[in-house]
Amino acid sequence: MKPNLEPIKPTFKSRFTRYYLSVNLKFWISHVFALGWTIFSIYLSLSWLKDLSEIFTLPIAIFIIGGIAYIPGYLNAFLIVSLILDRQPKLKNEFPSDDVTLLVAAYNEEKSIFNTLKYVADQDYEGIINVIVINNKSTDNTGKEVIRAKKELALNLTLLNESNPGKFNALNKGLKHVRTPYVITLDADTLLHPSAIRYLVSRMKSSPSNVCAVAGSMLVRNSRENIWTKLQEFDYFLGIASMKRLQGLYQGTLVAQGAFSLYKTESVREVKGWPDAIGEDIVLTWRLLHNGWKVYFEPLAVAFTDVPNSLGHFATQRSRWARGMIEGLIEVKPWNQPQIYTKYMTGINLMMIYLDTVYTFCWIPGFVLAFFGIYWIVGPMTLLVLPLTIISYGLLFIFQKYYVFRNLHLRIRTNKIGFILFVLFYQMIMSPVSVWGYLQEFFKLKRVWE
Known part of the structure; x- marks a missing residue:
């Protein structure tokens, strides 16, 4: 890159x-x-x-x-x-130089943390990047790898230790040491495009004063690993990106994801930092929106993450996301959001419970029945949704290719099988997994992160 x-x-x-x-x-x-x-x-x-x-x-x-x-x-x-x-609003200054602090919560990340920090060191950002790694009770050599990075990389790097488990505890400890107006969170296994931090800060600096956070754009790094990662590449590239753009247009991006997002430090402190929740980034974002602030999305601030390479790992991750959404809905009801756009967007999330439930218990059985010539539920009429889906993905593909990838000197990988599987079968996997996440939160089952 x-x-x-x-x-x-x-x-x-x-x-x-x-x-x-x-x-x-x-x-x-x-x-x-x-x-x-x-x-x-x-x-x-x-x-x-x-x-x-x-x-x-x-x-x-x-x-x-x-x-x-x-x-x-x-x-x-x-x-x-x-x-x-x-x-997409124009950036007023594409080369900002404000000092920022990068928080990296790490638990047993000895295999990836050094590489993550190397990509941070290679950023083309003109300001000072203060990096704080919070070792969250790791049992491997994560701490030693961070110390090695401090010696070998040109980074202003601090290592903290947090004995209380939980990503929210690690991030809140790091927040206490932040002395810059902006704080960025980065997952310990996520790699940044060389211009990622620059574009993230630039979007914040180009935004109105009531914007308190900017979500970065996440793409898949390990898409060639197997069929599961191929499918998820288009979920990030088209599905998640389309929703981020939609929400960003209406000034209420619903998740400034912890994997890579920028926040105004004082705004995070005003809502008392990251909450004790399985979806700590979702609840934090909704608290910020509830305070009347806005959250933007910057498609050029690209980071690359490894996605689950098995159905079991995928189900655990996505059910956790679904459960985090429920946590957000319980804490901040859609009708209590102060802005009409965020009322609507969080209302869609509330509606997703109904849609995923109907899809899981009605559409999927109807799909099976259709193979036997029984078209009670799934038939020709259900295909009316498909053209709209193809059109929306086509529009986003054009945007991603000509605005994001071309400007960042990136190339779109050829992944025809992943696209076909994503369009035809992804929802058949995602909806039941989401329903499982809703049930976990309803019955208050034990939280599972991995």
Whole structure:
């Protein structure tokens, strides 16, 4: 990877960029289009609704079709129009020099921590990067690897030890030692693009004063390892990125992920740091939003992470994410969010419980029945959602290729099988895993991080 020391030059322009549209206007235009698509879908599905209601009663039929067609179609239509209308705000200064502090919570990371710190040392950032590694009760040689990095790398590096287990404890200990206006969190196994910190700080410096955090963009490093990692590459590249862009457009990115995000130090302190939660980054972000601040997303601030390479590890990770979302919803209800955009975005997260449940217990069994010629639930009408999904991913692919990857001198890997599997089967895996996470939180089962 090479740093990009030339100013960003947009490589494509939409005709929509000729005219200024306020965020509020984009929000309502997208809703009008989505509502129109939903009305059209309901009209086309009347015969399906009639047939299904004769089997399950009308309320249950509406409940099922709403969860697998109407609402997903509405959300996809809203996403498409929002992406079309989105225009990434220009960076006022692409080469900031403010001092920052980087917090790295590490537990048994001896194999990866030195390499992570090496990529930090190779940043093209002009300001001082103070690195604080918090060794969170590791039982391996994590501490020794950090000391080696301090000797061999050109880093202003401090090693702390935290005896209380839990990432939130480690980060809060590190927060006490932060003396800079901005603090960045980085996972101990995550590698930064050479310009990642520069773009992250630049977005913060280019944003209104009420923006308190900027989420970086996460991509998959080990995508060639096996079929599971190939599939997840497109989840990060298209799925997660599309939601981040949508939320960033409406000034309420819902997760400034702990893997790589920047925060105003005083804002984090004002909400009393990272909470004791399995989704500590989710709850922290929602607390910040609840205080009336905004959270942005910077697609050029790219970091690379290793994703789970087995179904079991994937299920553990994603059920943990789902459980963290429930923790956030319990602490800060969507209707208690002060801004209309974050009310809506967190409301979508609340709706995901319903959508994942219907998908798991209705759509998947209906999909199996369809193979036997029984089209009660899954049939031709359910395919109406697919074109919208393809269009939204196509729009984001163009953006990622020409705005993000080209400016960062990166190349998109060829991964056709991963894309096909992602589009056709990913949700069939993700929804049941998410439902399992919801149930874990409902029954207060033991927390599992790994």
